[in-house]
Amino acid sequence: SAVISQKPSRDICQRGTSLTIQCQVDSQVTMMFWYRQQPGQSLTLIATANQGSEATYESGFVIDKFPISRPNLTFSTLTVSNMSPEDSSIYLCSAEGSGTGELFFGEGSRLTVL
Amino acid sequence: AQSVSQHNHHVILSEAASLELGCNYSYGGTVNLFWYVQYPGQHLQLLLKYFSGDPLVKGIKGFEAEFIKSKFSFNLRKPSVQWSDTAEYFCAVILDNTDKLIFGTGTRLQVFP
Numbered sequence: 496s497a498v499i500s501q502k503p504s505r506d507i508c509q510r511g512t513s514l515t516i517q518c519q520v521d522s523q524v525t526m527m528f529w530y531r532q533q534p535g536q537s538l539t540l541i542a543t544a545n546q547g548s549e550a551t552y553e554s555g556f557v558i559d560k561f562p563i564s565r566p567n568l569t570f571s572t573l574t575v576s577n578m579s580p581e582d583s584s585i586y587l588c589s590a591e592g593s594g595t596g597e598l599f600f601g602e603g604s605r606l607t608v609l
Numbered sequence: 610a611q612s613v614s615q616h617n618h619h620v621i622l623s624e625a626a627s628l629e630l631g632c633n634y635s636y637g638g639t640v641n642l643f644w645y646v647q648y649p650g651q652h653l654q655l656l657l658k659y660f661s662g663d664p665l666v667k668g669i670k671g672f673e674a675e676f677i678k679s680k681f682s683f684n685l686r687k688p689s690v691q692w693s694d695t696a697e698y699f700c701a702v703i704l705d706n707t708d709k710l711i712f713g714t715g716t717r718l719q720v721f722p
Binding site: 499526528530536537538539540543553587589591596597598599600601602603 | 652654711713715
């Protein structure tokens with residue numbers, strides 16, 4: 496299994512600012528992903544964080560708004576840029592356990608934008 | 610576009626009642642199927658998964674799910690629910706041509722003692 500730690504766990508931010516969420520995995524993993532869970536909705540994949548190369552974004556998400564870093568096999572960051580109240584959501588980091596096909600999730604970062 | 614549908618958005622049961630949560634996907638190829646659970650205030654956890662073999666899969670805490678390929682379904686069942694099963698349940702699919710996990714809309718289960 497993989498244990499995933501995210502920080503911050505929650506934050507309240509002002510419109511127009513940016514926030515970076517950190518994700519640390521306790522073991523080396525190939526695949527890391529960032530999801531968003533908006534209030535009352537399911538999880539939507541934002542992007543796949545690729546180690547050593549640019550992240551792969553899903554339709555509706557762009558690098559300028561959600562820049563992602565993946566400097567090594569255990570760590571990734573997601574930045575939510577120029578925030579608006581519509582960005583209020585829970586952001587989740589996940590990683591695939593080696594060879595298991597199973598995704599493990601962090602506890603999420605609850606972001607509120609005023 | 611490929612999608613995952615969970616028809617029950619909110620289910621309310623009494624303890625000891627039987628549970629079945631529906632999950633259907635729209636994709637004609639090979640799929641890997643999952644049920645995740647999110648207890649209040651906790652992170653997502655895997656309940657069970659199906660990759661191949663016996664289409665009846667048993668997971669943790671007495672849950673099971675049956676993959677019916679002809680119906681594109683992977684319904685979750687439990688014969689007797691407990692108050693501690695109160696949670697949000699998500700069906701999810703990985704398509705054979707991607708590495709991405711696609712989630713259903715989720716079902717909120719409330720179990721009353």
